[in-house]
Amino acid sequence: MKAAVVSVLILLVIFVAWPVSADRKDLPGAGGYGGDEDDDNDTKSWFPLDNQLSLSYYDRICPDFEKIVATKVREWTKKDSSLGPALLRLLFHDCGVTGCDASVLLDHEGSERRSPASKTLRGFELIDDIKSEIEKACPGLVSCADILTAASRDATFQLGGPYWPNAYGRRDSTDSYARDVEKVPSGRRDITALLETFQSYGLNVLDLVVLSGAHTIGKAYCGTIQSRLYNFNATYGTDPSIDSKYADFLRRKCRVASETVYLDAATPVKFDNQYYINLQKNMGVLTTDQELVKDPRTAPLVKAFAEQPPHMFRQQFAVSMVKLANVGVITGEDRIGVIRKVCSKSNSRPY
Numbered sequence: 001m002k003a004a005v006v007s008v009l010i011l012l013v014i015f016v017a018w019p020v021s022a023d024r025k026d027l028p029g030a031g032g033y034g035g036d037e038d039d040d041n042d043t044k045s046w047f048p049l050d051n052q053l054s055l056s057y058y059d060r061i062c063p064d065f066e067k068i069v070a071t072k073v074r075e076w077t078k079k080d081s082s083l084g085p086a087l088l089r090l091l092f093h094d095c096g097v098t099g100c101d102a103s104v105l106l107d108h109e110g111s112e113r114r115s116p117a118s119k120t121l122r123g124f125e126l127i128d129d130i131k132s133e134i135e136k137a138c139p140g141l142v143s144c145a146d147i148l149t150a151a152s153r154d155a156t157f158q159l160g161g162p163y164w165p166n167a168y169g170r171r172d173s174t175d176s177y178a179r180d181v182e183k184v185p186s187g188r189r190d191i192t193a194l195l196e197t198f199q200s201y202g203l204n205v206l207d208l209v210v211l212s213g214a215h216t217i218g219k220a221y222c223g224t225i226q227s228r229l230y231n232f233n234a235t236y237g238t239d240p241s242i243d244s245k246y247a248d249f250l251r252r253k254c255r256v257a258s259e260t261v262y263l264d265a266a267t268p269v270k271f272d273n274q275y276y277i278n279l280q281k282n283m284g285v286l287t288t289d290q291e292l293v294k295d296p297r298t299a300p301l302v303k304a305f306a307e308q309p310p311h312m313f314r315q316q317f318a319v320s321m322v323k324l325a326n327v328g329v330i331t332g333e334d335r336i337g338v339i340r341k342v343c344s345k346s347n348s349r350p351y
């Protein structure tokens with residue numbers, strides 16, 4: 001039957017998508033390696049697998065790395081459960097802008113973090129706290145980009161999401177520019193623009209649909225969707241593609257821009273495939289969510305994830321997260337990266 005065909009297709013895609021290369025030269029837009037001098041014997045030649053990410057990267061040089069991260073994430077999210085979704089989003093906003101290089105963490109005049117589009121990003125203090133703990137255990141060895149990758153994975157897992165193995169060895173950027181934030185999608189793009197953005201990361205349409213499923217947890221500010229609710233266009237005050245009862249609820253809830261709504265109204269804190277079921281009922285919160293069921297390129301995948309058992313979504317989410325966490329990474333051989341001492345501060349700038 002049709003459902004069976006779709007599930008076989010998804011399995012096939014999962015199978016094909018597994019071998020993820022972490023090699024920077026395979027990534028689009030990374031421009032390959034620069035100067036390939038072979039007399040470079042100055043920098044950290046004892047780093048394992050200097051030019052690519054590795055699952056065992058910290059095994060010898062910082063064996064407690066993952067334990068420290070997991071413990072800190074558990075401590076912080078116990079006190080504030082909204083930090084889990086915030087960390088997952090933070091990784092997307094790091095990797096989606098100049099690659100997974102911790103550029104989103106730098107806090108200085110004109111940095112990505114200071115751009116208006118980053119205003120609702122959170123979790124920075126947690127990352128700084130993890131970093132200072134790790135500096136005590138293995139000073140100067142663990143990048144902020146790796147810490148963010150690990151923390152985001154652990155937060156997702158602790159929320160009941162899937163687990164995935166992380167390869168490590170990323171370096172941190174030396175700088176960060178607010179203008180680059182345009183590269184990460186806002187909530188009001190059409191599917192063509194989203195697909196183009198994901199393609200520029202080396203991700204495909206399946207990754208787009210699956211990673212959008214992150215919106216099965218977390219919240220949006222009402223300010224983000226107010227135009228969708230109150231002044232959509234000349235004909236409609238409210239976007240007519242929203243289920244009318246749900247639209248009533250959102251309008252009542254969202255009079256104030258600083259109010260928040262769950263991105264998954266039905267099971268807001270469960271990491272399940274409910275997001276896709278909501279979309280089929282016209283209960284997507286963001287325009288970009290709802291567009292996924294309207295576009296013929298993405299609609300069949302939404303349907304498949306809505307109809308298949310939740311583990312299909314969860315498994316593919318893990319696969320696509322590994323791909324996302326490899327976008328545009330800087331590794332030892334690239335030379336342009338550093339290990340930051342403090343995640344929010346550049347090593348070389350005076351602030």
Ligand code: HEM
Binds near residue numbers: 085086188189214217
């Ligand atoms: C496909 C394009 C995407 C768009 C247009 C988008 C847009 C948004 C927007 C507008 C919000 C609400 C922000 C606010 O109101 O403050 C949000 C929240 C969120 N996004 Fe996305 N997003 C996308 C993809 C992703 C991906 C790939 C992930 C992670 C894998 C992700 C994870 C999250 C999470 C977890 C939240 C909730 C944050 C919280 O509760 O603090 N999003 N997203």
Ligand SMILES: *[C@@H]1O[C@H](CO)[C@@H](O)[C@H](O)[C@H]1NC(C)=O
Binds near residue numbers: 041045
């Ligand atoms: C690099 O340095 C190490 C240790 O100083 C030395 O043993 C090795 O021969 C050097 N390699 C090259 C290619 O110069």
Ligand SMILES: *[C@@H]1O[C@H](CO)[C@@H](O)[C@H](O)[C@H]1NC(C)=O
Binds near residue numbers: 233234235236240
């Ligand atoms: C308003 O949006 C609806 C639904 O997308 C569309 O059919 C209609 O043409 C739009 N009206 C104007 C004036 O843009």
